[in-house]
Amino acid sequence: MLNILIVGNGQCGNRILDAINRESFGKKSRFAKYLSQQKYKSNVQTIAINTAVNDLKEMKFTKAKDRIHIPHLHGVGANRNVGKHVFEDNKTHIMRQIEERGDFDVCFVITSASGGTGSSFTPMLIKEMKSKYDYPVYSIVVLPFREEGTLYLQNAAFCLRDIRESGSDGIILADNQFLKQMGGNVESAYNGINDMIARRILFLLDALDSEMMMVTDLGDFKTVMNGGAGLATIGFYEAGADIPVRSAIQKALSPSGLLFSSDVYEEASRAMIIIRGDRERLSIDEISTEVEKLSSAVGHVFKGIIVRDGELPQVLAVLTLESASELENLYSVAVDAIKHERDKKERVSTIKEVDKAFSQIDGMDPSY
Amino acid sequence: MVQPTRLFIISLCMILSCIALAGSASAAVEVYNSSIEMGNGYQINNYVIDVTDVFVSANSASFYVYEQNKEVKNILLNTGDFFEFDFEGRGKVKVTLRTVSSGIIPRAGVSIVLSNYNYQSLYKNDIVNGGHEFATYSGTPELRMSKTIDKSEIGVGDIVRVTVTVENVGDDKAVDVIFQDPQQARFLLYETFVTHSGQTTVDVGESKTLYVYQLKATEAGTYTLSPTTASFSNTAGQKFPLASSNSPVVTVGASEDLVNAELEVTTILDRYAVSRNEDIQGTIRIKNTGDAPATGVTVSVQVPDGMELIGSSDIETISGVPTIYLESFGVQQEREFSFTLKPQEVGTYTLSVQNSYRFNNGVDAQLQQVSSSSVTENIYVSKGKYDYLFEQPIYVYLVPLLIIGLIAGWIYYRHKQYKF
Ligand SMILES: Nc1nc2c(ncn2[C@@H]2O[C@H](COP(=O)(O)OP(=O)(O)O)[C@@H](O)[C@H]2O)c(=O)[nH]1
Numbered sequence: 001m002l003n004i005l006i007v008g009n010g011q012c013g014n015r016i017l018d019a020i021n022r023e024s025f026g027k028k029s030r031f032a033k034y035l036s037q038q039k040y041k042s043n044v045q046t047i048a049i050n051t052a053v054n055d056l057k058e059m060k061f062t063k064a065k066d067r068i069h070i071p072h073l074h075g076v077g078a079n080r081n082v083g084k085h086v087f088e089d090n091k092t093h094i095m096r097q098i099e100e101r102g103d104f105d106v107c108f109v110i111t112s113a114s115g116g117t118g119s120s121f122t123p124m125l126i127k128e129m130k131s132k133y134d135y136p137v138y139s140i141v142v143l144p145f146r147e148e149g150t151l152y153l154q155n156a157a158f159c160l161r162d163i164r165e166s167g168s169d170g171i172i173l174a175d176n177q178f179l180k181q182m183g184g185n186v187e188s189a190y191n192g193i194n195d196m197i198a199r200r201i202l203f204l205l206d207a208l209d210s211e212m213m214m215v216t217d218l219g220d221f222k223t224v225m226n227g228g229a230g231l232a233t234i235g236f237y238e239a240g241a242d243i244p245v246r247s248a249i250q251k252a253l254s255p256s257g258l259l260f261s262s263d264v265y266e267e268a269s270r271a272m273i274i275i276r277g278d279r280e281r282l283s284i285d286e287i288s289t290e291v292e293k294l295s296s297a298v299g300h301v302f303k304g305i306i307v308r309d310g311e312l313p314q315v316l317a318v319l320t321l322e323s324a325s326e327l328e329n330l331y332s333v334a335v336d337a338i339k340h341e342r343d344k345k346e347r348v349s350t351i352k353e354v355d356k357a358f359s360q361i362d363g364m365d366p367s368y
Numbered sequence: 369m370v371q372p373t374r375l376f377i378i379s380l381c382m383i384l385s386c387i388a389l390a391g392s393a394s395a396a397v398e399v400y401n402s403s404i405e406m407g408n409g410y411q412i413n414n415y416v417i418d419v420t421d422v423f424v425s426a427n428s429a430s431f432y433v434y435e436q437n438k439e440v441k442n443i444l445l446n447t448g449d450f451f452e453f454d455f456e457g458r459g460k461v462k463v464t465l466r467t468v469s470s471g472i473i474p475r476a477g478v479s480i481v482l483s484n485y486n487y488q489s490l491y492k493n494d495i496v497n498g499g500h501e502f503a504t505y506s507g508t509p510e511l512r513m514s515k516t517i518d519k520s521e522i523g524v525g526d527i528v529r530v531t532v533t534v535e536n537v538g539d540d541k542a543v544d545v546i547f548q549d550p551q552q553a554r555f556l557l558y559e560t561f562v563t564h565s566g567q568t569t570v571d572v573g574e575s576k577t578l579y580v581y582q583l584k585a586t587e588a589g590t591y592t593l594s595p596t597t598a599s600f601s602n603t604a605g606q607k608f609p610l611a612s613s614n615s616p617v618v619t620v621g622a623s624e625d626l627v628n629a630e631l632e633v634t635t636i637l638d639r640y641a642v643s644r645n646e647d648i649q650g651t652i653r654i655k656n657t658g659d660a661p662a663t664g665v666t667v668s669v670q671v672p673d674g675m676e677l678i679g680s681s682d683i684e685t686i687s688g689v690p691t692i693y694l695e696s697f698g699v700q701q702e703r704e705f706s707f708t709l710k711p712q713e714v715g716t717y718t719l720s721v722q723n724s725y726r727f728n729n730g731v732d733a734q735l736q737q738v739s740s741s742s743v744t745e746n747i748y749v750s751k752g753k754y755d756y757l758f759e760q761p762i763y764v765y766l767v768p769l770l771i772i773g774l775i776a777g778w779i780y781y782r783h784k785q786y787k788f
Pocket residue numbers: 009010011012013015016052055077078111112113114115116117118119142143144145148152176190191193194
């Protein structure tokens with residue numbers, strides 16, 4: 001049994017963590033926590049960290065003791081510099097909380113790249129953890145909608161760089177932009193995206209701790225994550241009744257199945273494919289054909305099959321990327337954004353000249 | 369078959385002859401002029417003239433005369449001769465043998481003449497087959513009636529018992545007896561125990577009780593009770609004068625100024641069939657219908673186990689018994705006390721209500737004490753609507769309560785665990 005730690009930083013991290021905890025109850029109901037127990041196979045510990053107490057309060061499926069509030073007036077805004085200071089000030093407190101949870105086999109830290117708290121806490125936290133613990137620490141990083149504004153793009157760009165430099169064992173990307181096909185309003189789109197991410201993580205945890213027919217394990221996962229440029233994403237597909245497992249694998253690897261848009265046959269360097277479902281539905285031939293197709297394109301592919309009687313075939317693919325054209329796109333937009341922000345700042349300082357006009361009447365009173 | 373005209377003429381002749389003979393008791397009447405077979409007799413009232421022997425060759429016949437089986441004369445007559453005997457005192461009967469004739473049974477032709485006698489008094493005048501031994505004689509029934517009373521001095525409103533008996537002390541059975549017992553003025557027929565109606569007979573020596581009844585005196589005074597009478601006949605159909613009883617005298621004293629209090633205590637319930645734990649509304653009504661006030665009125669209600677009585681403030685509980693106590697209760701006063709009965713157990717119940725009071729009867733120095741009790745009709749208490757719940761064994765409650773408790777505890781625990 002694995003000991004797994006999942007940390008959710010900032011609003012986005014908190015919400016995805018809560019979605020994972022809810023999903024682990026196996027039921028979608030609000031009352032799931034009263035009706036059942038979490039179905040983690042491993043010893044899973046979760047910690048939510050935020051400066052905004054309201055974000056912590058909104059969580060429903062994460063135990064109170066797992067929610068850590070770092071007090072700072074009104075959060076940190078989207079200012080990563082403020083965030084870094086706050087983390088620095090509360091570092092011992094935060095690290096003690098993690099220390100208390102004991103030793104782990106693997107850790108995942110979830111955050112948005114573009115906010116304030118999560119994006120600034122995560123790199124620093126990983127750095128601290130890596131200096132203290134031997135276990136791998138992976139980050140799950142949510143990229144912003146492109147239209148969310150220059151400030152968020154800028155944050156995302158710097159955050160990703162900071163995480164890479166923090167010593168994280170790998171970055172799993174999830175891109176809001178490409179997941180927003182969920183539709184609906186922002187709130188329901190967030191919930192949809194969070195659920196998608198949560199299901200993939202749970203599937204992954206389940207696979208890492210399963211007696212598989214054809215074994216993949218934490219070691220394999222580490223090997224996969226070591227490959228490429230340290231960036232990874234996850235694909236997933238659940239086959240309907242009349243979809244053959246072959247198509248399911250293809251769908252999981254297609255952009256619509258991935259958390260981060262990529263042409264995996266072009267950009268992936270290592271992969272791990274886990275297929276779960278009823279024995280009848282899992283054709284070894286079809287699976288082998290598809291896996292070979294991928295490995296001939298990318299290199300080594302770890303393959304795991306979990307037999308679950310009565311379950312529809314589900315396919316999870318973890319892929320590390322050699323290159324990420326989408327990320328390059330993001331950065332080029334981000335560079336524009338950074339320039340734009342800098343210009344704006346300069347403009348604001350010239351506008352400050354206006355204050356001089358007001359200063360002329362300093363110390364005077366109107367006379368009537 | 370006799371023709372109607374002939375019958376009419378005969379009847380007419382008889383009536384005429386009756387009228388003709390009516391006034392003269394001394395006139396001689398030939399009651400018979402025909403033949404009598406040897407061995408037969410002729411009866412005139414209680415006298416029988418037997419033709420014992422007919423000697424055709426000797427032209428003679430022998431006669432025996434009996435009065436109620438007692439021989440008064442015997443004689444052998446030749447044809448053309450006669451004999452006489454006294455009849456019922458002053459009367460005379462003259463028997464003449466006119467002819468004798470032979471046959472299978474020889475016969476004597478006789479003429480019988482009655483003289484110095486009221487013909488109307490003849491109730492029997494006919495041939496007796498077989499002679500005097502087969503004659504029926506008539507006697508005189510004598511009915512002695514007595515009317516007795518159990519007390520002869522009573523007060524107004526008091527009751528006297530009247531007994532009327534009859535005894536036949538005569539020598540004949542009284543038949544067609546009709547008794548008559550007239551109604552008694554100033555008295556009310558209060559209760560009848562034995563009565564009599566219609567015709568009856570009284571055998572010689574028989575005595576029987578005819579009437580037993582109670583009379584209630586309504587007015588003061590001295591009264592002679594009317595006698596009971598009887599009309600009757602003897603076995604021969606002779607009517608006799610009415611027999612009557614004695615007439616006892618009752619003195620009804622002018623009542624003293626006696627007064628009394630008379631409390632009516634009634635218990636009324638609004639219903640007699642209820643489910644358990646349903647209330648019954650009850651009322652105890654006390655009314656003084658007498659003519660004197662009552663004092664120290666106590667009404668106590670015996671409430672059976674399995675019921676609870678909740679009374680208004682007028683009903684106090686004295687050593688566990690709901691009791692109404694009233695120091696005095698005036699003439700014609702009426703009061704109601706309401707209460708609520710709460711049945712607690714299924715069953716059939718009655719309430720018994722006891723009351724006692726005292727009063728001054730206006731004559732005696734001492735107070736009169738009266739007590740009585742009454743019982744209500746059955747009150748049926750059946751199972752209540754939710755009673756079956758209480759009949760369940762304890763675990764039927766405990767288990768769900770435990771489960772609910774566990775669930776609530778669990779929810780609370782979880783809520784605490786997730787409350788930030
Ligand atoms: N997928 C997803 N993205 C979110 C969610 N909440 C916020 N975000 C994204 O996260 C970014 C804002 O960061 P946020 O986590 O709110 O900032 P923080 O609380 O300061 O760390 C934006 O790009 C949002 O699109 C969420 O629930 N799900």
